[in-house]
Amino acid sequence: MFIGEYTHTMDAKRRVSLPSPFREELDESVVLTRGLDSCIFLFPEAAWQNIADELAGLSFGDADARGLNRFLLSRARKVTIDKSGRILVPDLLAEFADLDKEVVFAGVHSRIELWGADQWKRYSEEVESQADLLAQTLGDIGMI
Amino acid sequence: MFIGEYTHTMDAKRRVSLPSPFREELDESVVLTRGLDSCIFLFPEAAWQNIADELAGLSFGDADARGLNRFLLSRARKVTIDKSGRILVPDLLAEFADLDKEVVFAGVHSRIELWGADQWKRYSEEVESQADLLAQTLGDIGMI
DNA sequence: CTAATTAAGTGGGATAGAGTGGGAAAAGAA
């Protein structure tokens, strides 16, 4: 379970350090894939395996299922964590999420999301502006 | 298990490099055959053997089974990976999948699919346009 | 409290390997 928000810089070689609190829960490789709202999802390898298994269970004969399998699997990448705790962001994904220097790591349940700093800021503001909806949800889950 | 999308160029001799992450999981030869949705399926030799066995087990009297057999088996070709990690795409298959310069390799579970860049782009957009089905499935498989 | 030590985050250089193109030898086809 990943929580917290960290900002790190991606260098010219598209390397970024993983926040050290997250690193402790990860093995030597992780899976990156396209998420929703132009962010990247990062899964521990084991968690990804579960997702892949679910997908494999969809019918091969069904054209929609084939499409989803292609869509979700092809956009994923397994990347290894180097000796100094960094990953190399594949350029297709960096482009998709519009990452440049500043990368925000956000822990969300079983996954970590990678956002470009600008997009993250804009998205956060948008969510905060829907304060009453937020309050409603917090109430529903018994947090306040 | 193959994941990821890679674009490589096929030269005038119809040679294409296999993406190096895939190469690690392959022996010196692979099997190419006609796939569904006008792409080429690439299987590791061992996996192909299982598929061929499965197909052989299908009822011979069933017209659909015979059709599928012919479709998948008749144009299957075993090709060897050369010293620099390339394969030579048989021209019948290249023609079938309408490959020209840009070839997209898509890892989908136990197989790798080869697409012409244009067809891949068109197909991806089509899948992406089904946003509600996509969101539904993401939820179902526990990705979000 | 200060000095020494460790770990985290960042940057750069060097090397090995991936991806690509082309030429020449070898094998078939006409």
Next chain:
DNA sequence: TTCTTTTCCCACTCTATCCCACTTAATTAG
């Protein structure tokens, strides 16, 4: 033979990867 296709080899470019070093912050020792 002659022409084409395949196979093998070499070479070039670019990028990923490895290794080392610097900085800052946090931790520990004296």
